[in-house]
Amino acid sequence: AQKVTQAQTEISVVEKEDVTLDCVYETRDTTYYLFWYKQPPSGELVFLIRRNSFDEQNEISGRYSWNFQKSTSSFNFTITASQVVDSAVYFCALSEAGAGKSTFGDGTTLTVKP
């Protein structure tokens, strides 16, 4: 069975601070996909990134960066120089290669104060 743990329920930072959201996963498969989604107050989840299990390269997209470490089963998400618009709930998710569905973590609520 697969499992995704986001231990941080809520994080509050002041604008321009860097913040890292943790994600730890469990799976028996060797081929799987990891995702991060953002849920702003409007409610609709927005896809941010997908990483497959064979690609441990870290990725940077603007102020966002992701650190995938297979050895610790972690896929952490860092926002650099946070902004108020980054305030949202962030979900980490895992999908096994042969499955048609994903397992989501419970989410981390990020509040960025001005």
Added chain:
Amino acid sequence: DGGITQSPKYLFRKEGQNVTLSCEQNLNHDAMYWYRQDPGQGLRLIYYSQIVNDFQKGDIAEGYSVSREKKESFPLTVTSAQKNPTAFYLCASSPPAGGYIAKNIQYFGAGTRLSVL
């Protein structure tokens, strides 16, 4: 514009009533999903469908039913058997399994907030 449309945005259910939440997509996606989100909690999978006329139960299917008669549509019925239906319901779809680039990425609708009167 392509996307997923959920309606209505808000829905109220009376005791003993069945209600149906609509989910339509024009992305030509094969797979569709229904999730329930309770306050402060993550997404729990209710039902999913990978192809027309076929669907599977998720983790919390009791008290819910679905149909998949058309590729574009995946309505969810909350039956009277669901004793605690108040929640935010999200529909999602996913591209064909053969597409490597977009594999397993889910695209979400704006959600339906269901409350009990």
